[in-house]
Amino acid sequence: MIQTVAAAPLPAAENYIVKKQRLQPEHLSGREKRISIVTGIHGDELEGQYVCYEIQRRIREHSEALTGIVDIYPALNPLGIDSITRGIPHFDLDMNRIFPGNSEGSMAEYIASEIIEDVRESDLCIDIHASNIFLREIPQVRINEMCADTLVPFAKRLNIDYIWVHGAATVLEATFAHSLNMIGTPVLVVEMGVGMRVTKEYCKELVDGIFVEMKDLGIWQGDVIEPKHPIISTDGEVHYLNAGYAGVFIPTVEHWTSVKKGSKIGEIIDPLNGVIREEIFSDCDGVLFTLREYPVVSEGSLLGRILERNGEQR
Amino acid sequence: MKKVQLYELKSLYRDSLKIYGYQFGGSEKTVCIVGAIRGNEVQQLYMCSQLVKVLKTLEKRGQMDSKQGIMVVPAVNPYSLNTNTRFWATDNTDINRMFPGYDLGETTQRIAGGFFQEVNDYTYGIHFTSFYLEGNFTPHVRIMKTGYENVEIAKEFGMPYIMLRNPKPYDTTTLNYEWQLWGTQAFSVYTPGTDQIDRAQAREGVNAVLRFLASQGIIRISQDGGYRSRIIEEEELVTVRTNRSGILFFHCKCGDHIREGETVAEIMDAYEGEVIETIQAPCSGRIFYHGSNPLIYSNTAVVKIIRDPQAEYFQQ
Numbered sequence: 001m002i003q004t005v006a007a008a009p010l011p012a013a014e015n016y017i018v019k020k021q022r023l024q025p026e027h028l029s030g031r032e033k034r035i036s037i038v039t040g041i042h043g044d045e046l047e048g049q050y051v052c053y054e055i056q057r058r059i060r061e062h063s064e065a066l067t068g069i070v071d072i073y074p075a076l077n078p079l080g081i082d083s084i085t086r087g088i089p090h091f092d093l094d095m096n097r098i099f100p101g102n103s104e105g106s107m108a109e110y111i112a113s114e115i116i117e118d119v120r121e122s123d124l125c126i127d128i129h130a131s132n133i134f135l136r137e138i139p140q141v142r143i144n145e146m147c148a149d150t151l152v153p154f155a156k157r158l159n160i161d162y163i164w165v166h167g168a169a170t171v172l173e174a175t176f177a178h179s180l181n182m183i184g185t186p187v188l189v190v191e192m193g194v195g196m197r198v199t200k201e202y203c204k205e206l207v208d209g210i211f212v213e214m215k216d217l218g219i220w221q222g223d224v225i226e227p228k229h230p231i232i233s234t235d236g237e238v239h240y241l242n243a244g245y246a247g248v249f250i251p252t253v254e255h256w257t258s259v260k261k262g263s264k265i266g267e268i269i270d271p272l273n274g275v276i277r278e279e280i281f282s283d284c285d286g287v288l289f290t291l292r293e294y295p296v297v298s299e300g301s302l303l304g305r306i307l308e309r310n311g312e313q314r
Numbered sequence: 315m316k317k318v319q320l321y322e323l324k325s326l327y328r329d330s331l332k333i334y335g336y337q338f339g340g341s342e343k344t345v346c347i348v349g350a351i352r353g354n355e356v357q358q359l360y361m362c363s364q365l366v367k368v369l370k371t372l373e374k375r376g377q378m379d380s381k382q383g384i385m386v387v388p389a390v391n392p393y394s395l396n397t398n399t400r401f402w403a404t405d406n407t408d409i410n411r412m413f414p415g416y417d418l419g420e421t422t423q424r425i426a427g428g429f430f431q432e433v434n435d436y437t438y439g440i441h442f443t444s445f446y447l448e449g450n451f452t453p454h455v456r457i458m459k460t461g462y463e464n465v466e467i468a469k470e471f472g473m474p475y476i477m478l479r480n481p482k483p484y485d486t487t488t489l490n491y492e493w494q495l496w497g498t499q500a501f502s503v504y505t506p507g508t509d510q511i512d513r514a515q516a517r518e519g520v521n522a523v524l525r526f527l528a529s530q531g532i533i534r535i536s537q538d539g540g541y542r543s544r545i546i547e548e549e550e551l552v553t554v555r556t557n558r559s560g561i562l563f564f565h566c567k568c569g570d571h572i573r574e575g576e577t578v579a580e581i582m583d584a585y586e587g588e589v590i591e592t593i594q595a596p597c598s599g600r601i602f603y604h605g606s607n608p609l610i611y612s613n614t615a616v617v618k619i620i621r622d623p624q625a626e627y628f629q630q
Contacts, residue, residue: 008559008611008612008613009558009559009611009612010559010611011559011560011561011584011609011610011611012584012585012609013584013585086406090607093484097483097484104555104613105613106611106613106614106615107611107612107613107614110613132405134405170483170486172483173483174482174483174484240418240419242418242419242420245324246324246325246326247326248326270326272326272327296326296404297326298323298325298326298404298421299323299324299421299424300323300419300420300421300422300423300424301421302420
C-alpha cells in the first residue's frame with residue numbers, strides 16, 4: 001500500500017512528494033511491531049534502492065510469515081535522486097542537517113518534520129546511506145557514542161562487517177538519525193558501498209540482517225541467517241590515510257583486506273611528469289575498511305581508513 | 315603595505331591555490347578583515363579590494379597607527395571564484411563550515427586550518443559574508459552569541475542594525491564562531507549583494523569598517539559618525555511566509571518602512587499569470603530581509619520584518 005508521507009507544491013506544475021510502501025499482515029491485531037527502512041536523504045547515494053526492492057521481493061515470496069509492519073521510504077529527497085544532487089536542489093543546506101524540521105518552516109524543514117512524525121512510532125528504523133563518489137566503504141553501522149548502549153545490540157544483529165562508534169559532534173545533532181534517537185526511536189545509520197552505484201552483494205547481506213532484526217522484533221516468522229560478528233571500532237584505533245600530494249591515486253591492494261604495518265596501499269602518480277609523487281603505506285597492522293574509489297586527489301584527500309587490529313586476519 | 319602569502323595548496327594541473335593577505339600599519343595583530351570564502355561572494359571580494367585601495371592611500375599619507383596592524387584577506391577560496399562555484403568544486407564542501415580546520419584532514423579542512431592558523435590571534439576579526447539563503451539584507455553587523463560576544467564595540471561600525479544570533483549547530487564551524495572561541499572579537503558585516511556587485515552598498519560596508527578602525531585609533535580620518543545602531547535579536551524578526559508556490563513579485567525592498575496590512579509581495583501562477591496570493595505585512599515595521607529568487611516555493615520565508623509600531627511616521 002503506497003502512502004504519501006509529505007507533499008508540498010513546487011513553482012512549476014509539480015509537487016515535492018515523499019512516498020512510502022507499507023507491508024503488513026492481512027489481519028491486524030493493533031499490537032504489531034513496526035520497522036522502517038529509510039534511504040535517499042542524499043540524492044547521490046543509491047545503495048539503499050536495491051535494499052528497498054529486495055526486502056519487498058522476499059516478503060512477497062512468503063507473505064504468510066509477515067506478522068508486523070514494514071514501512072519502506074526509498075526517497076526522502078526525490079529531487080536530489082533525479083538530479084544526482086546530494087542535497088535538495090536549490091537549497092544550500094544538506095537535507096541531513098535540517099532535522100527534526102519545523103512544520104512552520106521552509107519547504108525543506110516542513111517536509112523533514114512530516115517525515116519525523118511519520119517514522120517516530122517505529123520500533124526500529126534503518127537509515128541507509130552509501131558513501132560519496134570518492135570512497136568505497138564496507139557495510140557498517142555508525143553510532144554516536146551517546147547512543148551506543150541502546151544501539152550496539154541492534155547493530156550486532158544487522159549482519160554488517162563493522163560497527164563504528166564515533167564521538168559526538170554538534171554539527172551532527174541535526175541529522176535524521178540523531179533527531180529520532182533523541183526522542184526514543186532507535187535508528188541505525190548504515191554506510192556502505194560507493195556513491196552513485198549499487199553494490200548488490202552488500203545490499204543482499206544487509207537485507208539478510210534486516211530480516212534478523214524483523215524476526216527479533218516479531219515482525220517476521222520465516223527462516224533467517226545467523227548474522228556475522230562485526231568488528232567494533234572500540235576494539236582498536238582508526239587510522240586515516242590522506243594524500244600528501246595532488247595527483248591520481250592508484251591503489252595496489254583490494255578494498256577490505258588485512259594490511260601489515262609498512263605494507264603498500266597505493267601510489268599517487270603525476271601523469272604530466274610521468275612520475276610517482278607519493279607511495280602510500282599503512283602505519284599499523286589492521287583492516288582497510290575504506291578505500292578511495294575516485295582517482296583524482298588534491299593534497300589532503302582521504303585515501304583510506306584502517307582499523308588497527310593486532311594479529312588477526314580478515 | 316605588504317602583500318603576504320598566508321597559505322598555498324599545490325594542484326595537479328592548476329596553478330597553486332594561494333591565499334594572500336595585505337598588511338597595513340604596525341606589527342601588532344589588531345584587526346583582520348576577510349572577504350570571499352565562497353566562490354560567488356563577488357560583492358565581498360569587491361569590498362575588500364576597495365578597502366585595500368583606501369588603506370594604501372591612508373598609509374602613504376601617514377594616517378595610520380605605527381603599532382596597531384591591519385590585515386585584509388580578499389579571498390580564502392580563489393579556486394571557486396575562478397570556476398564560478400559557490401563551494402569547493404571537487405567535493406562541494408564549504409570552507410566556511412570547516413573551521414577551525416585540521417592540518418592532517420581533508421582538503422577543505424586543511425585550507426581552513428592553514429588559513430585559521432594565520433588569523434586566529436587578532437584582537438578583532440571582521441568577515442564580509444553572505445547568508446545561506448538567497449536574498450538581500452538591510453546592512454547590518456551580525457554577532458554570534460557564544461558568551462564571548464561584545465555588543466558595545468559593534469556600535470562603532472555605525473551600521474543601522476546590530477543583529478544577535480543564537481548559533482545553530484551548523485554555525486559552530488564558521489570562521490565567525492571559531493574566532494570568538496579563540497578569543498578574537500568577531501563581527502560579520504552584511505550588505506545587500508553576493509554574486510552581483512552593488513557599488514553603493516559596498517561603499518556602506520567599507521565605510522562601516524573604516525569607522526570601526528578610526529574608533530580604535532588604528533587609522534586617523536575624519537568621517538561621519540554613521541548610524542546609532544539598533545540592537546535586535548534574530549528571534550525578534552517577524553517572518554512572512556508564502557502559502558502558495560509560483561512567480562514572486564515584491565512590492566517593497568530592504569529598508570522600506572511598511573504598515574500592518576500593506577501588500578509586501580504577490581505570487582502569480584507560473585503558467586497562467588493570475589495573482590494567486592497577496593502577501594500582506596502582519597505588522598508595521600521595517601523590511602530587514604527579502605528573498606531574491608523569482609520562482610518561490612510554498613511555506614518559504616520571503617520577508618523578515620523588524621517590528622516597529624511607529625513605522626508609519628517614517629513612511630515616505
